[in-house]
Amino acid sequence: MNGTIDLNQIVVFVRVIQAGSLSEAARRLNLPKSTVSRKISDLEERIGERLIQRTTRKLSLTEAGRVLFERVSPAMGDIEEAESAVAGMRGTPRGLLRVAAPMSFSPLRPIIAEYLVRHPDVAVELVCTDRLVDLVDERFDVAIRAGALVDSTLVARKLGTAQFMLVATPEYCERHGVPKTPAELANHACITLGGKSTSLVWPLESGSKRTEVRIAPRLTVNDIEMVRVAALSGVGVAWLPKALCADDLDRKRLLHLLVDWSWGDIPVYALYPTRRHLSPKVVAFIDLLAERIRLHDA
Template sequence: MSGTIDFNQLVVFIRVIQAGSLSEAARHLKMPKSTVSRKIADLEERVGERLIQRTTRKLSLTEAGRVLFERVAPAMSDIEEAESAVAGMRGAPRGVLRVAAPMSSSTLGPVVAEYLVRHPDVAVEMVCSDRLVDLVGERFDVAIRAGALVDSTLVARNLGKAKSMLVVAPEYSKRHGVPKTPAELANHACVAFGGGVEPHVWTMESKGKRVEVRIKPRLTVNDMEIARVSALAGVGIACLPELFCADDVRNNRLLHLLVDWSFAEIPVHALYPTRRHLSPKVVAFVDLLAERIQLHDS
């Protein structure tokens, strides 16, 4: 390595990896593609290692490039957060808020809409996916995740626990009756959330008693809204999060079954890369989320 690494070269390097191409990075950085290419070449010459393998179709990191990216990307994120925090001290939330959420996130729609109305200087990019995104590498400001958290350096704010309930359409109950015990679920058409070929087992508890019921799904789907719509249509008995179906139950579009039995509650968290210099746009979004998404206390 000769001399000190140029900070601007590092910025270009990080943006190229995050964007996936020289041309997309050039567009984001508002500079000619030739300039981007030259800065990458200058950085490689300075460190004495090839950092990016270039083909006509894609870019890929070399081992040296991967090491540099993993060390530099978090620091770059800290710098951007510091800039946002300083700017935020002078006014309301602003900029682009990138949010990662699960596939079945229709209940977040009203929260996002209210957030945008409250903060006209903010734009939201919301990506719904069931994969575990890399918040730092993919430049997400906040992620919403349900379930137990893996060990991580991410900061987690507990939003509460999601409770599920058994529901069925009145039309289905008229045609097929309803189960009086968990064991009778095995004799009914069910709507199951998930995927794969393994048999579905619903685990329920009541007054210290725990039972497992193997169901035979009429429909298996990994989208909660499709499961809800199917339950409303009378396809079968569904296990749905209370957030998704409470209004349907209140308005008798769905009937709550086996009310003395419950499913394990699922913790829900908002995650962000660091609590240092947390930008106003993130604070405002997470605060509104905690206020509007009515989950059970932890």
């Protein structure tokens, strides 16, 4: 056998045998009959064997042609089934969806559950990490990131903003007082997220006013749910996302402190590698994210 494999020649060969004639194969393939005949001749030339005996009335396979047809026709069926399955994925979400999200992104929990219930043909692999994953190299379909984005070729869809509130329990406030100004936070037990030196300084803003307060953390932890639990236990004051503590505020388990001050709204994005040919599983997930995160006022 000389040269590289030309799959087009193989496809034409199989279609000719299945159709029973060059003319019918050409019609089914929407090709000129001369092109079909040339493909068969080129295949025979490359293999070095005659594959089809041509007469004015019919085609018949040579021994070499029969061996080739028996070997490649099942593979053609598998390819057609695979193509049909992939085409079907354009309509209905299905397959494995790989998602990367920050460890502290609590609004995602009910969204993932709702997505799986809505789309029973999809499986989700959720990786919670504060590391900046490489979507392409690590084969993630979607990544959720909060804060300013670095320059990237990724497509970013803004989902909303995360609003943080300063909170503490009524019991803590009774024992230690309610801070009236940002500066007074330096005298309170604080619960802070993260372990970097930047977590020792809390930036606050109120309209056009900006200030920073150096705090003395009573607890430093990289799990936002642990921050909430510690705040509910009366350990100290903490910044929590509104989406995470709204129910605690409604039930008076937590009090909103320094209501005129905030930590600033943090933008939240869904990132994905490309806009082109997005699969239904990705489109459905991003649409649900946008819908539900706005609903939860994340």
